[in-house]
Amino acid sequence: MEPYRPHEILIEQGEENAAVVRRALAQLPDVPVRIVEREWERHTKLSSEGDPFAAGKRRLLFTRQRAPALHYCPAGTPGLVCCNYLVISLISNCPMDCSYCFLQEYLANNPTLKVCTNVEEVLAAVAAVVDRHPQRHFRVGTGELSDSLALDPLLGFSRNLVPFFAARPNVLLELKTKSDCVDELLYLDPKDRVVVSWSLTPPDIVDSEEHRTAPFAARLEAARRVQAAGYKVGFHLDPLIEYPDWEAGYRETVARMLAAVELRRIAWISLGSLRLTPALRTTIRRRFPHTRVLSGEQVPCIDGKWRTFQALRVHMYRTIRGWIQEAAPQVPLYLCMETAAVWAKVFGHTPACDRDVARVLTGPHLSPPVAG
Numbered sequence: 001m002e003p004y005r006p007h008e009i010l011i012e013q014g015e016e017n018a019a020v021v022r023r024a025l026a027q028l029p030d031v032p033v034r035i036v037e038r039e040w041e042r043h044t045k046l047s048s049e050g051d052p053f054a055a056g057k058r059r060l061l062f063t064r065q066r067a068p069a070l071h072y073c074p075a076g077t078p079g080l081v082c083c084n085y086l087v088i089s090l091i092s093n094c095p096m097d098c099s100y101c102f103l104q105e106y107l108a109n110n111p112t113l114k115v116c117t118n119v120e121e122v123l124a125a126v127a128a129v130v131d132r133h134p135q136r137h138f139r140v141g142t143g144e145l146s147d148s149l150a151l152d153p154l155l156g157f158s159r160n161l162v163p164f165f166a167a168r169p170n171v172l173l174e175l176k177t178k179s180d181c182v183d184e185l186l187y188l189d190p191k192d193r194v195v196v197s198w199s200l201t202p203p204d205i206v207d208s209e210e211h212r213t214a215p216f217a218a219r220l221e222a223a224r225r226v227q228a229a230g231y232k233v234g235f236h237l238d239p240l241i242e243y244p245d246w247e248a249g250y251r252e253t254v255a256r257m258l259a260a261v262e263l264r265r266i267a268w269i270s271l272g273s274l275r276l277t278p279a280l281r282t283t284i285r286r287r288f289p290h291t292r293v294l295s296g297e298q299v300p301c302i303d304g305k306w307r308t309f310q311a312l313r314v315h316m317y318r319t320i321r322g323w324i325q326e327a328a329p330q331v332p333l334y335l336c337m338e339t340a341a342v343w344a345k346v347f348g349h350t351p352a353c354d355r356d357v358a359r360v361l362t363g364p365h366l367s368p369p370v371a372g
């Protein structure tokens with residue numbers, strides 16, 4: 001995978017000596033640097049010419065995080081089964097550029113790639129929450145507004161995150177990625193509290209839709225390496241893309257995924273349909289006119305997002321679930337952002353409550369599957 005290289009580095013005044021800034025500047029000595037005032041991006045009007053969202057990915061901004069550190073995953077929408085996932089956003093925006101990425105809409109007017117300079121403070125705020133509730137199990141991820149690892153060679157955040165979470169028996173950290181940037185992880189001890197997970201689509205979809213991500217085979221090799229180093233691994237077949245050869249594509253994906261790692265140490269696998277707001281569909285058509293992700297039949301759903309129509313979606317889930325459970329019946333499997341009705345059609349029953357899902361996924365050891 002090509003290392004990330006911004007066109008410009010912006011540093012909020014006063015943050016020049018933050019450890020992450022010094023580390024990045026040492027690796028990018030010839031990239032132009034500007035010192036900018038606090039909240040520069042909110043006060044600056046950027047050109048709407050060309051592709052401002054793509055340009056924003058190349059404008060690296062270091063700034064202090066002042067907003068609360070820990071949030072509920074925004075996927076928790078009334079009417080959908082939720083897995084009680086919490087997110088920490090140390091990075092906002094992503095160096096990669098998948099055609100279906102929701103950030104194109106979510107960050108459309110915020111065109112920088114923003115990195116937090118005060119990671120220790122953010123983690124202290126997280127500690128204040130999770131350490132106050134030692135009897136509760138938390139599942140926390142950093143891959144909501146960015147890829148968790150794509151910038152790790154540049155920023156080295158895993159050196160802060162892994163020891164912090166490894167020391168806390170009631171929290172499981174998930175680092176979710178489409179990269180193969182795992183070198184920094186190999187020398188840290190996850191103490192069984194860190195899951196490194198990969199989002200996978202079939203290899204030809206990776207090549208045509210997931211621009212600047214690591215190739216399919218490289219992701220699986222990275223999964224094998226981190227598992228050998230003591231991490232649990234996870235996989236997200238999300239978004240599931242419906243295209244003419246989806247069945248052959250996903251059969252190959254599942255077979256190669258399960259052959260690459262030790263099944264006993266897969267923490268979870270999720271399945272999730274492609275889901276797009278109307279505005280995002282418009283943006284995708286404009287930015288990726290040759291995409292295949294809009295070729296299937298999609299319908300509006302309870303949360304206002306468009307998904308593959310339900311009968312086909314359920315057929316896809318059941319087919320893929322069958323392959324996974326035939327080869328790896330012990331691996332926890334769940335659906336992301338689906339209704340109780342779809343859960344029932346796929347698994348034969350629904351979780352009694354959202355916490356059922358969370359409990360299975362955060363247990364101190366690998367637990368039986370969510371659904372039979």
Ligand code: SF4
Binds near residue numbers: 094095096098147
């Ligand atoms: S890797 Fe994730 S965050 Fe990055 S562009 Fe792709 S979908 Fe978006």
